[in-house]
Amino acid sequence: MPYQETVISMSFLKGPRNYAFINARVRGIRSKMLTISQYEKLIQASDLDEAVRLLSATPYWDELSKVLSQPPIDMEEVDAMLRQIYAKEVKSLAKSLPKKVSEFVLKYLKGAYYYSNIKTIIKIIHSGEPRDHIRKHLVALTLEEGEEYDHLLAAQNVPQLVDRIPDPRLRRRLQEALQKYEATGSTMPFEAELNKYFFHDEIWKAIRNYLDRTDQKYAREFFGLRIDLTNIMTVIRAKLQGIEPQIIEDLLIPVTHRATLIARSLLAVRNIEEALNMLTTTPYRELAHRIKEAYEKSPTITSVEHAFEEYSIQTTYLSVIGYPFHIGTVLAYLDLKYYELRNIKIILVGKSEGVNPATIRELIVITP
DSSP states (O other): OOHHHHHHHHHHHHHHHHHHHHHHHHHHHHTTSOOHHHHHHHHHOSSHHHHHHHHTTSTTHHHHHHHHSSSSOOHHHHHHHHHHHHHHHHHHHHHTSOHHHHHHHHHHHHHHHHHHHHHHHHHHHHHTOOHHHHHTTOOOSSHHHHHHHHHHHTOSSHHHHHHTOSOHHHHHHHHHTHHHHHHHTOSHHHHHHHHIIIIIIIIIHHHHHHOOHHHHHHHHHHHHHHHHHHHHHHHHHHHHTTOOHHHHHHHSOOOOOTTHHHHHHHTTOSSHHHHHHHHTTSTTHHHHHHHHHHHHHSOSHHHHHHHHHHHHHHHHHHTTSSSOSSHHHHHHHHHHHHHHHHHHHHHHHHHHTTOOHHHHHHHSOOOO
16 A cells, blocks of 8 residues: 555544544533423523523533522522533543644634624624623633623723733734724624634644644534635625625635635625525525525524524534544534533523513524
8 A cells, every 4th residue: 555545544543543432422421412392491481490490400400500509590600600511521521632632622612712702792892782781691711701701891992892802913903904894884894803813823724733634634624614604604794784895805714615616706796685596506505595584584684693603503513423533523512512501591691681582592502
């Protein structure tokens, strides 16, 4: 066998050896995650007490009982416990991974949810909506991260918020996006810079530096799909806001993957209807149908974003479940776990504030 084929074959065989144990663990704990039926019962619970009673029948109760058993329930304590549950899960799985893979996974987790939360905070400051309400929905992975969110939410306006970003390199990038923000009246230039900073500058380069050949292949598939979907959604959101094509093109993450040409083709369409019609002729027809259904039900950017977020999480998970012995399985599971804990927090906050079930359902992301 030629040397190159031997190397590839040996790299492929590492998969079962490196991931057999953790894959079995992931399958075991994945089977204990909340079902659609359990979510529906929680959403329809008449009040906070009933929601707590329903959670007492789930594997989370051993730890959640420490903060939910005795009234009054303190949502800050609930937030801290959910953070501990996730941190414990991450630490436990990371110990089972090869050292460099573990470092890569931790790097991904540190950035993925942080940058997502920064986008949410920017949009809230821009919109002028009440800030205390959105803070209750943000899941900070560390106490320090939560304190940073509080500091950012205290900004009087978006430029002041940008000046409060602690990472100097990211702060400069966002400051450079201020001119486009003022020209478009949209937060998308900031969101685009956060996407580029995370996916292109951090993750795409880290794949090469941290992972072997087999894991590089699966990581590029996992993140390439996420980047494709993000670029497609960027164009659709920008069309909804009437942003010019030349500006939209600059908002795309500069990573070439399967849907690069699709995203650029969408630049030429005139409105969201044309964009969705074009998408139905591509492998992303299911995404087009979901967005169309959401938009017809509620013609807002928020409804479109929620449909996209749910599709994105479900699709990236489904993309890695065929051959399970690789890094994508771990990344997909940890994403699902994060969103499940986030859903629990949103449901509990909603029940404590008397939010109607339909609104709660629109806020949570149901995982496969």
